[in-house]
Amino acid sequence: MNRTPSQTVGPYYAIGICRRAENELDQDGVELTGELIDGRGEPITDGLIELWDPAGGRWGRSGTHPAGRFRFIVPRDCDVLEVFVFARGLLRHQRTRIYLREVEDEVLAGLSLEQRATLHAAAAGGGLRFDIHMQGERQTVFFAH
Amino acid sequence: MTISSDPYSGPIILPDDPNLGPEVQLDYPGYRSTQWRAPSHPLVTLPEELHRLDGPVFGESALEASDDDLTRQHAGEPLGERIIVHGRVLDESARPLRGALVEIWQANAAGRYHHEVDRHPAPLDPNFSGAGRCLTDDEGRYRFTTIKPGAYPWGNHPNAWRPAHIHFSLFGRAFEQRLVTQMYFPGDPLFPYDPIFNSVRDPRSRELLIARFDLETTQPEWALSFEWDIVLRSTPVEAS
Numbered sequence: 001m002n003r004t005p006s007q008t009v010g011p012y013y014a015i016g017i018c019r020r021a022e023n024e025l026d027q028d029g030v031e032l033t034g035e036l037i038d039g040r041g042e043p044i045t046d047g048l049i050e051l052w053d054p055a056g057g058r059w060g061r062s063g064t065h066p067a068g069r070f071r072f073i074v075p076r077d078c079d080v081l082e083v084f085v086f087a088r089g090l091l092r093h094q095r096t097r098i099y100l101r102e103v104e105d106e107v108l109a110g111l112s113l114e115q116r117a118t119l120h121a122a123a124a125g126g127g128l129r130f131d132i133h134m135q136g137e138r139q140t141v142f143f144a145h
Numbered sequence: 146m147t148i149s150s151d152p153y154s155g156p157i158i159l160p161d162d163p164n165l166g167p168e169v170q171l172d173y174p175g176y177r178s179t180q181w182r183a184p185s186h187p188l189v190t191l192p193e194e195l196h197r198l199d200g201p202v203f204g205e206s207a208l209e210a211s212d213d214d215l216t217r218q219h220a221g222e223p224l225g226e227r228i229i230v231h232g233r234v235l236d237e238s239a240r241p242l243r244g245a246l247v248e249i250w251q252a253n254a255a256g257r258y259h260h261e262v263d264r265h266p267a268p269l270d271p272n273f274s275g276a277g278r279c280l281t282d283d284e285g286r287y288r289f290t291t292i293k294p295g296a297y298p299w300g301n302h303p304n305a306w307r308p309a310h311i312h313f314s315l316f317g318r319a320f321e322q323r324l325v326t327q328m329y330f331p332g333d334p335l336f337p338y339d340p341i342f343n344s345v346r347d348p349r350s351r352e353l354l355i356a357r358f359d360l361e362t363t364q365p366e367w368a369l370s371f372e373w374d375i376v377l378r379s380t381p382v383e384a385s
Contacts, residue, residue: 001237002166002167002237002349002350002353003167003237003350003353004167004326004377005326005345005350005351005353005354006324006326007169007312007325007326007327007342007345007354008176008325008327008341009312009314009325010312012250012258012312013312013314013325015258015259015274015275016251016276016278017248038182039180039185042181046262052198052320054200065262082195082198084323086325087182089176089177089179089182089183090171090179091169091170091171091179091183091341093323093325094184107191107192107195110190115189134184135181135182135183135186139184139185142186142188143188143189143191144188144190145196145321
């Protein structure tokens with residue numbers, strides 16, 4: 001059978017899929033914040049970020065309304081999170097990863113230093129900071145899926 | 146007011162391209178917001194095992210009463226044409242996916258979303274929130290009762306209108322089965338002008354976004370029914 005194609009989440013997804021707070025993957029975790037940024041450097045205020053820790057079975061999502069920022073509480077005992085990015089203007093979700101600490105793996109080994117830098121969360125004021133750039137010189141590495 | 150400096154005055158609709166299959170064209174020029182949001186660098190290949198990830202999977206705790214009946218979430222009944230939307234969630238091998246979380250959201254009958262950003266001067270309906278969710282049963286079936294959404298204008302190009310649609314979000318069993326899409330209604334006159342619908346350039350794949358009118362499950366004296374099956378990709382996870 002042929003797969004059903006993807007379509008954008010559009011600007012109003014929050015009424016359907018952000019009805020309750022689901023941004024805590026682990027109550028005792030650490031705060032991770034960041035900004036979703038378009039190719040002009042402008043914040044994307046109608047995006048949606050989903051995080052998944054397959055080893056721990058922990059999942060969460062955060063919208064970027066109203067200022068383009070997302071916020072999660074992520075596990076402390078986790079090296080890397082799987083990420084989907086959705087937005088108005090994005091016809092299919094994009095896949096990336098957030099490395100929460102310095103590790104070496106097959107994924108990073110295949111990337112340039114500049115590319116690797118886009119996947120690492122930075123320590124910031126007791127928490128973690130991770131910005132997602134959709135385009136341009138600083139574009140976050142997105143993976144085929 | 147139309148903007149005279151606008152580079153074009155109508156929707157850019159590209160010709161059909163069956164070679165694209167179910168893939169949506171991410172940088173579809175007729176959908177202007179893609180310009181600064183679709184990734185511009187090539188996608189990077191992941192090791193095979195990262196395409197085999199499980200989950201997330203949701204259970205009954207994700208649901209609340211009336212989540213599958215959008216006409217019964219308030220004290221009164223919403224205005225509009227009452228409809229049933231049902232179908233199956235399958236993988237590419239036609240295996241039903243049970244326990245899949247299906248979430249929907251939509252405009253009301255007047256074409257207005259219950260969302261603060263929506264400024265379309267059409268009435269809000271105090272009896273309609275426009276959001277629902279359910280889990281598929283053992284045969285992969287889902288079913289919602291709702292109101293047929295209205296078409297609505299958007300600022301993409303002069304006199305741009307979205308065909309009536311219901312947004313669908315799905316989680317299968319495998320991480321990469323995640324799908325967010327839109328269901329359309331048969332025979333909509335706006336199809337040829339909608340760049341989002343036409344960003345799927347293979348005409349047969351585009352047809353897969355359109356529900357079928359279903360007289361068999363239409364409820365006499367009560368509600369028209371539409372059937373729409375959703376096919377998620379096959380992954381090694383559900384084959385195991």
